Every structure is written in structure tokens, then in C-alpha cells.
Amino acid sequence: MQLTRIEREFTKFHSSIKGLSGCGYLVQEEIDNGYVIMPRGSDELVLTLMAVTHGDEVAGLAVLNEVVEFLQAGFVPLQVGLALLLGNYPAVLQGKRYVQRDLNRSFALQGVETGEAERARSLAKVLQRTKFFIDFHQTTAPSTSCFSIFPFQRRSLAFAQLVQCEQPAVTRLGGRFSQDGMCSDEFVQEQGNVGITIELGQKGFDPTQIAQGVLIALRALRSVNAAASLDSVAVTTPLHTFGQVITYPASGEARLVEGLYNFKKVARGERLGTIDGEAVVAEEDGAVLFPKYKFDRQRPPHELCHVLREIVAEDLLQE
Ligand SMILES: [Zn+2]
Numbered sequence: 001m002q003l004t005r006i007e008r009e010f011t012k013f014h015s016s017i018k019g020l021s022g023c024g025y026l027v028q029e030e031i032d033n034g035y036v037i038m039p040r041g042s043d044e045l046v047l048t049l050m051a052v053t054h055g056d057e058v059a060g061l062a063v064l065n066e067v068v069e070f071l072q073a074g075f076v077p078l079q080v081g082l083a084l085l086l087g088n089y090p091a092v093l094q095g096k097r098y099v100q101r102d103l104n105r106s107f108a109l110q111g112v113e114t115g116e117a118e119r120a121r122s123l124a125k126v127l128q129r130t131k132f133f134i135d136f137h138q139t140t141a142p143s144t145s146c147f148s149i150f151p152f153q154r155r156s157l158a159f160a161q162l163v164q165c166e167q168p169a170v171t172r173l174g175g176r177f178s179q180d181g182m183c184s185d186e187f188v189q190e191q192g193n194v195g196i197t198i199e200l201g202q203k204g205f206d207p208t209q210i211a212q213g214v215l216i217a218l219r220a221l222r223s224v225n226a227a228a229s230l231d232s233v234a235v236t237t238p239l240h241t242f243g244q245v246i247t248y249p250a251s252g253e254a255r256l257v258e259g260l261y262n263f264k265k266v267a268r269g270e271r272l273g274t275i276d277g278e279a280v281v282a283e284e285d286g287a288v289l290f291p292k293y294k295f296d297r298q299r300p301p302h303e304l305c306h307v308l309r310e311i312v313a314e315d316l317l318q319e
């Protein structure tokens with residue numbers, strides 16, 4: 001049933017972006033399902049918005065379409081080069097996170113030949129030129145709020161603050177999230193530019209999440225238009241980093257207690273689940289992130305759940 005909505009949004013994506021050439025913009029489909037839109041007299045790509053990097057996280061596609069409507073109506077004048085990308089549309093058609101391999105662990109990947117690795121190379125042609133980047137995702141479990149998540153970089157944190165206002169940011173220090181390939185935001189940051197991921201909320205075409213996403217995209221357009229100096233932005237947004245990780249055991253069973261969701265507050269000592277019948281408790285006060293309930297028991301996820309630790313920006317800058 002949802003496929004109909006997806007097909008409608010997909011058709012609209014192509015037709016409305018192409019329609020922008022009638023509004024005085026230069027529109028080019030530089031890669032499959034990826035457009036660069038330039039105001040006349042400009043040739044610098046400044047902002048890139050990407051959706052469906054994970055094929056079953058669809059709300060971002062509707063966000064991009066709404067942004068194009070604002071541009072078409074002339075409500076938002078585009079003063080800088082903007083790219084709009086659909087990460088993994090083959091996975092969207094299958095209603096899956098990915099087809100062969102997680103696209104968001106496939107950037108700058110060597111020696112792996114999958115459809116996703118090839119797609120990452122194609123997307124990289126655009127991503128390596130952009131100054132600012134937002135990748136729209138959604139979560140499996142419900143979430144109390146939309147949040148940003150990205151490797152720590154001072155300017156990316158400031159950008160997250162500007163586009164999200166007071167919604168929480170989750171950031172991690174040092175090193176690759178995953179050894180086998182980069183996330184999209186990580187790849188953009190590696191080029192010395194600003195990249196963040198936005199988690200809008202639980203998967204699906206939720207209208208309030210789409211509205212949130214549009215607001216974030218419009219704030220991003222305004223922020224880069226104003227060329228605000230990110231170095232001087234004071235960070236006041238609630239900030240978290242990864243604390244405890246509950247990993248799935250190499251052999252045996254693990255299970256979370258019912259009712260965990262993203263940003264659910266937990267207290268030290270609170271029971272979070274069981275591993276091989278033994279209770280697992282929160283090691284400190286914090287908030288739950290990415291709890292997993294439904295998965296293939298034959299191929300369980302590496303991480304069953306995270307507990308976030310609340311920090312302030314100064315904690316990161318000192319390290
Ligand atoms: Zn995702």
C-alpha cells in the first residue's frame with residue numbers, strides 16, 4: 001500500500017525538480033536520482049540534502065519534495081547551489097534498508113564490489129564538492145524527538161544547532177564508526193566540510209516528521225545563505241555521546257525489556273534486558289538509543305542498544 005505513496009513521491013521528485021528550470025535555475029541530473037540546482041551566475045555547490053540512504057526510511061523523500069515546492073513557488077529564493085540526492089532507491093523499491101550492503105557503511109570503501117559500493121562512488125562525486133550536507137534518516141523504534149547524529153566536528157555541531165534549534169544532538173569522538181566503510185556525513189567531514197545526519201523519528205511518512213524535516217532544510221538554506229560563521233555559534237542544544245553499549249553475545253540469546261525507545265531516560269542500575277538469562281542494567285544515568293526488538297535471530301545485530309551520556313560541548317573541545 002505504501003508503495004503507491006513512494007511511487008508518487010518518486011515521480012514528483014523528478015518532475016518538480018526538472019520544473020525548477022522554468023523558475024530561472026540551472027538544473028542538472030548529475031548522477032542517477034541526483035540533481036544539482038544552481039541559481040544563475042553561481043557554480044559552487046553549497047548545500048546537499050540526501051534522503052533514503054536507507055531504503056526503508058522514506059520520510060526524507062517527502063521532505064525534499066516539499067523543499068522543491070517552496071523553491072518553485074518562489075517563497076524561498078535559492079541563492080546558492082543546492083544538490084538533492086536519493087541515496088538508495090533500489091532498496092526503497094524492495095522496502096529494505098539495503099539490497100546487498102549498508103550504503104551508509106560504503107563510502108570510501110576499497111575492494112568491495114556491490115551495488116551499494118558503486119552507488120557510494122557515484123554519490124561521492126557530488127558529496128565531495130558540497131560545503132554543507134544533511135542526510136535524512138529515520139529510526140526503527142519510536143523517538144521522543146527528532147535528533148542529529150554525526151562524528152564530532154565543531155563546525156558540524158554548530159550547524160546542527162543552527163538547523164535544529166533545541167533538539168538533541170548525538171555525537172561521537174574519534175575514529176571510524178565502522179571499520180569497513182564510511183557513513184555519508186563522515187565522508188563529507190573528511191573532505192573538510194560540514195556534514196550531519198538527521199534522524200526524524202520512527203520510520204514512515206509521518207506528517208509531523210516531514211514538517212520537521214522541511215523546517216530543518218529551510219533553516220539550512222537560510223544558514224548557508226547568510227554564510228554564518230560557524231566558529232562563533234554558541235552550542236546550547238542538549239548534547240549526548242555514546243556511553244554504554246549492549247552488544248549481542250557471540251553465542252546465546254539476548255533480549256531487551258519491553259518499552260524502550262529513543263531518548264527514554266534510564267537510571268543507573270535500571271534493568272534493560274537479559275543476556276543468556278543474566279540481567280543487563282544501565283551502568284549510569286542516561287538515555288536509550290537505537291533499541292532493537294525485531295531482527296533475524298540467526299543474524300542478530302552487533303549492538304542491541306546504546307545508553308547515551310549527556311555532555312556539554314566543552315567536554316568535547318577539551319579532548
Ligand atoms: Zn538510517
